[in-house]
Amino acid sequence: MANLAAVVGIGQTKYTTKRGDVSIAGLVREAAQNALDDAGLNWNDIDAVILGKAPDMFEGVIMPEIYLTDALGCNGKPMLRVHTAGSVGGSTAIVAASHIQSGTFRRVLTVAFEKQSESNAMWALSSPQPFSTHLNAGAGGYFAPIIREYIRRSNAPRDVGIKVAVKDRLHGARNPLAHLQRPDITMKEVEESFMLWDPIRFLESCPSSDGACAMVIACEELAEQGPKAPAWIRGVAMRSEPTMYAGREEVSPQAGKDCAADVYKQAGISDPRKDLDCAEVYVPFSWYEPMWLENLGFAPEGEGWKLTMDGATSLDEGGDIPWNPSGGVLSSNPIGASGMIRFAEAARQVRGDAGDHQVEGARLALGHAYGGGAQFFAMWVVGAEKA
Amino acid sequence: MSDQREPITGIDVPISLKYNFTAGAGPARFLSQVRKGVLTGQRCPRCEQVYIPPRGSCAACGVPTEEEVVLADKATVQSFTIVSIPIPTNPIEPPYIIANLVADGANISFIHLMSDCVNEEVRIGQRVQAVWKPEEEWDYAMDNIRYFTPIDEPDVPADKIGKLPVSGWGA
Amino acid sequence: MKQIAIVAFHQSRAVADAGACNEVEMIMPVLSEVYQQVGINNAQDVDFVCSGSCDYLQGAAFAFVAGVDALGAVPPIKESHVEMDAAWAVYESILKIRMGHADSALIYGFGKSSPGELPIVLSQQLDPYYLAPQWVDTISLAALQARLMLEQGKLTERDMAEVVSRSRRNALNNPNAQLAGDISAEDVLADEMYLSPLRKADCCPVSDGASAMIICTVEKAQQWGVPFALITGIDHRIETHNLGMRDLTDSVSTRLAAEGAGVADGSVDVAELYAPFSHQEIILARALGLDEGTSVNPSGGVLAGNLMMASGLSRIGEVFQRIVSGEAQRGVAHATSGPCLQHNLVTVVEKA
Numbered sequence: 007m008a009n010l011a012a013v014v015g016i017g018q019t020k021y022t023t024k025r026g027d028v029s030i031a032g033l034v035r036e037a038a039q040n041a042l043d044d045a046g047l048n049w050n051d052i053d054a055v056i057l058g059k060a061p062d063m064f065e066g067v068i069m070p071e072i073y074l075t076d077a078l079g080c081n082g083k084p085m086l087r088v089h090t091a092g093s094v095g096g097s098t099a100i101v102a103a104s105h106i107q108s109g110t111f112r113r114v115l116t117v118a119f120e121k122q123s124e125s126n127a128m129w130a131l132s133s134p135q136p137f138s139t140h141l142n143a144g145a146g147g148y149f150a151p152i153i154r155e156y157i158r159r160s161n162a163p164r165d166v167g168i169k170v171a172v173k174d175r176l177h178g179a180r181n182p183l184a185h186l187q188r189p190d191i192t193m194k195e196v197e198e199s200f201m202l203w204d205p206i207r208f209l210e211s212c213p214s215s216d217g218a219c220a221m222v223i224a225c226e227e228l229a230e231q232g233p234k235a236p237a238w239i240r241g242v243a244m245r246s247e248p249t250m251y252a253g254r255e256e257v258s259p260q261a262g263k264d265c266a267a268d269v270y271k272q273a274g275i276s277d278p279r280k281d282l283d284c285a286e287v288y289v290p291f292s293w294y295e296p297m298w299l300e301n302l303g304f305a306p307e308g309e310g311w312k313l314t315m316d317g318a319t320s321l322d323e324g325g326d327i328p329w330n331p332s333g334g335v336l337s338s339n340p341i342g343a344s345g346m347i348r349f350a351e352a353a354r355q356v357r358g359d360a361g362d363h364q365v366e367g368a369r370l371a372l373g374h375a376y377g378g379g380a381q382f383f384a385m386w387v388v389g390a391e392k393a
Numbered sequence: 394m395s396d397q398r399e400p401i402t403g404i405d406v407p408i409s410l411k412y413n414f415t416a417g418a419g420p421a422r423f424l425s426q427v428r429k430g431v432l433t434g435q436r437c438p439r440c441e442q443v444y445i446p447p448r449g450s451c452a453a454c455g456v457p458t459e460e461e462v463v464l465a466d467k468a469t470v471q472s473f474t475i476v477s478i479p480i481p482t483n484p485i486e487p488p489y490i491i492a493n494l495v496a497d498g499a500n501i502s503f504i505h506l507m508s509d510c511v512n513e514e515v516r517i518g519q520r521v522q523a524v525w526k527p528e529e530e531w532d533y534a535m536d537n538i539r540y541f542t543p544i545d546e547p548d549v550p551a552d553k554i555g556k557l558p559v560s561g562w563g564a
Numbered sequence: 565m566k567q568i569a570i571v572a573f574h575q576s577r578a579v580a581d582a583g584a585c586n587e588v589e590m591i592m593p594v595l596s597e598v599y600q601q602v603g604i605n606n607a608q609d610v611d612f613v614c615s616g617s618c619d620y621l622q623g624a625a626f627a628f629v630a631g632v633d634a635l636g637a638v639p640p641i642k643e644s645h646v647e648m649d650a651a652w653a654v655y656e657s658i659l660k661i662r663m664g665h666a667d668s669a670l671i672y673g674f675g676k677s678s679p680g681e682l683p684i685v686l687s688q689q690l691d692p693y694y695l696a697p698q699w700v701d702t703i704s705l706a707a708l709q710a711r712l713m714l715e716q717g718k719l720t721e722r723d724m725a726e727v728v729s730r731s732r733r734n735a736l737n738n739p740n741a742q743l744a745g746d747i748s749a750e751d752v753l754a755d756e757m758y759l760s761p762l763r764k765a766d767c768c769p770v771s772d773g774a775s776a777m778i779i780c781t782v783e784k785a786q787q788w789g790v791p792f793a794l795i796t797g798i799d800h801r802i803e804t805h806n807l808g809m810r811d812l813t814d815s816v817s818t819r820l821a822a823e824g825a826g827v828a829d830g831s832v833d834v835a836e837l838y839a840p841f842s843h844q845e846i847i848l849a850r851a852l853g854l855d856e857g858t859s860v861n862p863s864g865g866v867l868a869g870n871l872m873m874a875s876g877l878s879r880i881g882e883v884f885q886r887i888v889s890g891e892a893q894r895g896v897a898h899a900t901s902g903p904c905l906q907h908n909l910v911t912v913v914e915k916a
Contacts, residue, residue, distance in 0.1 A: 008663040026402040029693060061625035062647065066408050067696070068620045068689040069647055072902040075802045082820055085802040085907065086656065089647035091626060097644055101656055108662035109565060124403070130625050150474030151493050158517055158551070204475035242665075246613075246643035248452030248633050252442030252500035253555070261640035378629050382643075406697040408688060412623035412679040417586025448633060449588040455606050455636030457592060 010392060011106035012229035012236035013353040014113075015045025015222035021185035021338035024123035025216040030065060031077035034119050037218035038078055041115065045222040046233040049079035052222070053111040058088040058098025058118040059342030060377075063130035065121055078117060090244075092288070092377025094118065095219065095345025096384030099373075100242045102223050103386070107239070112225045118346035119218035127214065127341060146211060146291065148379065150203035153293040156257045157205065162296060162311035164205075168196045170292035171210045171336060173320045178333020180321070180362040185215045185338040210292040210336075217340030219347045226392075237353035237388040240370070241272030249379040262301040262376065265383040270303070273370070273387035279304045279318075282387070283368040284328045284355050286348035288375045290335045295319065299329075302374065321363065331355065331363040345375025349386055356390045419449040419458060424533040426461075430525060434499045436460040442500040446535065465497040465559050466523035468541060469549045475512050490515055494541060498559030508540035518548035520562065566662050569785035569792040569916065572601035573881030575775035578742040578869025581678040582772035587617075587627060591634040591674050594776045598670070602778055602788045606636035610778065611666035613643040614657045616650030616673040616873045620685050631674065642666070649673060649838075650775070651876030651899035651909050655798060657779060667784045673874030674774035682770045682872070689902060691805060703767055705903045706841040707759040709812040713843050714761055718813050721761060725752035727842040728765045728867060735864025742771050742869035766842040768870035775874040777881055782916070793887040793913050795880075799824025800909035805902070812904050818851035821910040822896075830914075832858045833892035836879035838900045840866055847905065848898060858896075862886065876900065876909060883913045 017040025019025070025033055034057075042048060055078050057071045067073060071087040078085075090097040095118040102116035127144075156162070175191045178184035191209075199209035229236040245265035247254070266278070275281040287302070289295045299310030299319070304327060317323030321331050330336070332351040335344050352373035354360040360368075369390045376383050416424060419435060423446050426433040434443040435458035437451030444451065447458050473492035479485070490512060493502035507515060509524070521541040531537045549562055574597035582590055599606060607613050613635060617627045628645040635641065642665075646652045650673025657669035677685075683701035690696045713719045726749045735744035747765075758764040785792040801817040801824070804810055822828070835858050839845035845867075849860060861867075863882045866875045876899025883895035894914045901907040 008665065061619055063619060063625045065692065066688060067692045068686065069618065069901065071648075071802070072689050072906060073691045073805050075907075076804050076806065080802055081804045082801055082817065084800050086652060086800075087647050088644065088656075089628065090645050091629065101644065101659070104656070104659040104663050104665075108659040110659060110662060144478075147474060147476055147480075147491055150476075151472030151491075154474065155472045155517065201475070201477055203477070206474075244642055244644060245640040246632055247637050247640040248635075249629060250448075250501060251451065251453035251638060252437075252440070252444065253453075254501075254638075259640075260638075264640050378626070381629075381632075404693075404697075406692070408696075410620075410623060410680055410685055410688075414623070415582075415584060415586055415676070415679060417589050418584040419589065420586065421584050448630070449586050450592060450633045452633040453636065453638040455592065455595070455634050457589070 008107035009109045010226040010238065011103050011223055012238045013221050013388065014224045014229050014232040014236050015041040015047065016350045016354055017041030017044055017220040018183050018347065019217045020183050021215045021217040021340060023215065030121050030124065031074055033121055033216065034074055034117050034218045035077040037220040038115055038117050041220035041222050047222060051113055052079065052115045054084040054105055054114045055080040056086045056088065056098055056102040056105065056114060056116040058094040058346065059120060060092060060094055061130055064125035064127050090377055090382045092341060093345050093375040093382040093384045094377060095343050095347065096349055096373060096375030097244055099221060099346050099349040100244060100384055100386060103239050103242055106223050106225050113228055114223055115220060116223060117218060117220040118343040120340035120342040121216045122214045122340060123216050146203040146206050149291055150206050152256045153205055153291065156293060156297050159257065160308040160311060166296055166311040166314055167205065167210045167292035168193050169314055170295040171196045174330050174334045174336040176322050177331050177363055178337030181332045184333040185213050206291050212290040212335045212339035215338050215340045217338060217343050219343045219350050221350055234359065235357045235390065237356045238392045239386060240389045241269040241387040243268035243385050245383045247381050249381055256380065257297060258301045259380050261381060262383050265385050266302045269385045269387055275387065278302060279327050282327065282370050282372050284331055284365040285372040285374065286332060286351040287329055288335055288345060288348055289330060290339065292336060295329060321365065328365050331360065331365055345384060348375055349373035353388045356388050417449040419447045422461065423447050427535060427537055428531055428533050430528065430531060430537065432464045432466055432496055434462045434464050436462050443498060444501050445496055445499045445503055462498060464499055465561055467561055468494040468496045468521050469554050469557065470515065470517055470519040470521060471495050471502045471554050472517055473507065473515055488512060494521060495555045497557045497561045500555050505538065506540040509542040518551060518554060520544050520546035567782045568658050568661060568779055568795040569782050570777060570779050570795060570884040570913065571785050571788060571790050571792045572598040572778040573884050574598050575740050575878045575881060576773040577740045578771040578773045578871055580742060580769065580771065582676055587622065587630050587674055587676060588634045590676060590774045591631055591672060594774045595634060595672060598776045598778050602790050607641055607670055608636060610668040610670045611642065612657055612660050612669040613641055614653035614669060614671050615645050616648050616653045617675065618647055618873050620688065621675045621677050621680065621872055623680055649873050649876035649899050649901055651880060654779065654877060654880060655800060655909065658798060661781060668778065668780035670776065670778050671877060672774060672776040673877045675872035675874055676772045677770045677872045678772050702903060703759050703762065707762045709904045710761050710841065710843040713813050716813055719843060719846050721753060722749055723846060724766055724842040725749035727845045728752045731861060731864045731867040734862050735868035738863045738868065740869065741864045742769050744864060744868060762841065768840040768866045771869045771871050773871040773874060775871060775878045775881060777877060791888045792916050793884045794916050795911060796914045797825035797912035802907040805906065807904060813847065815847050815851040815905045815908060818848055818908040818910065821908050822852050825910040825912050827852055827896055827910060827912055830894050832894060832896050834859045834862060834883055834886050834895035836861055836863060836865065836882040837898045838866055838876050838879050840870055842867065844905055852896060880911050880913065887913055887915050
């Protein structure tokens with residue numbers, strides 16, 4: 007049996023287009039310091055550091071843990087660097103948790119980041135390779151046809167994506183750290199925004215952000231001594247499948263279903279919509295909310311969009327299962343950190359420490375991240391109680 | 394010089410690294426055929442699905458794909474997107490259509506351009522055929538096919554996409 | 565704490581250029597070798613998979629995603645990846661087993677370094693604001709380190725040449741070695757300088773290849789009914805990136821890791837050290853407290869062939885093979901990352 011572990015400190019930076027005032031090291035340091043402050047700890051209290059980020063080509067720094075060890079107070083300690091594509095923020099948190107759950111360490115720091123202003127993600131994702139057609143118009147170009155297939159199958163009304171785009175930005179307006187602050191956004195504005203990759207409009211896509219997120223994860227004994235309520239890690243799961251294979255289900259990938267089933271089982275969840283109080287789910291393009299609602303078992307197949315349209319996932323509409331109360335990836339997207347932000351925001355909810363985007367009485371929350379061609383999944387469930 | 398200059402917050406440091414790209418043994422066999430204007434898939438010895446372009450393995454089974462299968466240059470639209478932004482390094486002008494296409498005889502889609510079509514009429518299940526560059530321009534690249542264009546054949550129902558024999562559909 | 569067993573290991577031949585092979589094609593054969601060693605079909609038959617690779621070796625993002633194509637990951641598997649040498653993937657996998665989320669794990673590392681100019685590529689590991697723009701390559705940094713050793717009288721050029729000579733001679737018995745030969749220290753010293761004070765032979769070659777390992781609980785190893793060795797200690801430490809603040813003639817992080825792994829708790833029959841440069845083997849042997857009783861790099865070490873992202877894993881594998889064959893009772897494997905041995909991992913492997 008795994009040892010109990012809990013999140014005892016959370017630190018984030020203010021997400022924004024460009025943090026010209028800090029270097030990459032300064033950015034990760036800021037998030038880490040915030041997490042330590044939140045936990046009432048200092049650098050000497052940390053046994054090991056686990057770092058995550060999306061491909062090194064984004065910033066052009068190979069294996070950046072080598073350069074960042076000084077900024078993260080890791081000298082003389084173990085440093086591990088995780089990379090599982092877009093899911094990396096989530097995977098990194100899970101690997102960090104395993105340092106505690108395995109009984110190997112008592113308290114670790116985990117950090118994920120992306121400084122998109124010092125990188126060119128579109129280039130890194132589309133760097134032409136000889137022999138193949140150069141048609142990778144960024145992530146949107148890859149996911150748009152999959153979304154189109156979802157719409158065909160589910161017969162979802164055309165404005166579902168628009169609704170999600172508005173809802174998550176209104177959530178984001180409650181979160182001072184969110185990159186996009188759009189309390190005045192309207193359905194009409196989203197609908198009239200530029201169609202980038204049909205059916206994905208500009209305002210249905212995530213922004214490009216600078217930012218870092220950090221957490222301190224501790225063993226049971228130390229977690230109980232912290233100044234603030236811990237978020238107990240009730241389940242962790244990861245699943246991978248190949249990008250392309252004959253007959254692959256791309257709209258609702260099996261890896262996502264299996265990962266959810268695994269994490270729910272560990273957390274004793276039989277009906278996610280009922281048993282969970284809220285979820286922070288990786289939705290970089292608005293249509294992925296209804297798609298993941300189905301993939302994660304919150305709605306039957308083909309009916310995820312109904313929850314969205316009914317307002318079930320909206321904090322402002324008093325929905326029963328708010329999704330992305332922080333504003334989600336649609337409001338802030340420092341790619342490598344985006345998964346960890348989901349995990350950290352889930353923890354903030356069950357700690358009762360989410361400020362204006364707090365879901366009232368949240369006791370159990372899901373953090374979710376995915377990456378690659380929707381083929382890598384990482385999830386955790388955190389709770390206010392140990393079991 | 395004034396002391397009032399803005400502080401320097403960043404510098405540009407271009408990075409340039411040179412690589413000799415290797416396609417892989419399996420993909421190289423495919424590219425040698427494309428060079429001659431022939432689309433070949435590779436069949437998995439275990440699950441018997443046909444891959445194009447082959448990448449060296451059947452990703453589902455984790456085994457090399459050895460057997461070559463000549464495919465048609467007709468295909469079915471599995472899905473698509475109309476893109477309104479330019480692609481870095483590609484001269485094509487938006488809006489253009491990028492489609493996931495499954496060649497007849499193959500079981501997996503590849504990405505290619507669709508053109509010579511009314512964008513608003515493109516649909517899942519639509520039948521298309523390759524429009525090749527002139528033979529003298531052929532190289533070891535999928536770009537030998539300039540784009541795919543709609544042909545006058547009935548649409549393929551969704552559950553049949555990716556399962557057509559090399560002999561095709563309809564007629 | 566749960567005991568961890570190594571049950572299988574295989575490495576491809578280290579070659580200067582793997583030719584037409586892409587990464588998937590390089591990985592599949594080594595995976596099928598380790599599957600055969602324990603009698604399983606594919607990655608579906610282990611509980612967890614973890615790999616180590618680096619996108620910049622091949623020059624395209626998501627190298628590890630192609631790696632997944634080699635696994636047979638349908639239905640989906642529990643899988644993770646470190647953008648590090650796969651020795652660190654062993655570390656992650658051990659945590660997974662210790663916490664009870666897996667009884668067995670497949671680990672693989674791969675690197676096709678021949679497509680790029682490796683020493684230049686690795687210069688982009690350095691601080692992006694101050695060092696990387698100067699394109700300081702890894703060999704120059706190692707030469708600086710060797711110079712410090714020489715100037716401070718901590719070794720002689722002959723000591724370095726002897727490391728090379730032993731590596732080449734040991735590699736004669738290693739079918740996977742890229743460089744092997746009956747070469748004396750005099751032969752090495754007769755070579756011209758490459759990047760002073762390093763001769764070409766003091767530097768590891770650039771190699772293509774992959775290696776894979778399967779680890780598991782002792783119960784699982786017994787169930788599989790295959791010979792196994794035990795990982796009795798593993799630890800890794802990093803030190804400052806600021807070269808000016810480090811004593812480059814020592815490896816403080818290796819000392820700490822060795823302490824954490826319990827290297828000194830018994831005699832060390834064999835040690836496989838990831839020393840890409842001859843003088844670094846001497847630094848490491850000292851930091852690990854090894855004496856004449858230890859056979860160092862019987863495989864020839866990475867001077868005989870250096871599979872980036874797999875060499876650290878291979879060091880553990882080499883020790884495992886010597887213990888299972890009865891050549892040794894207890895051994896130490898070392899892996900490194902970063903310029904001038906900045907980050908080091910130490911594993912103690914013992915007879916079961």
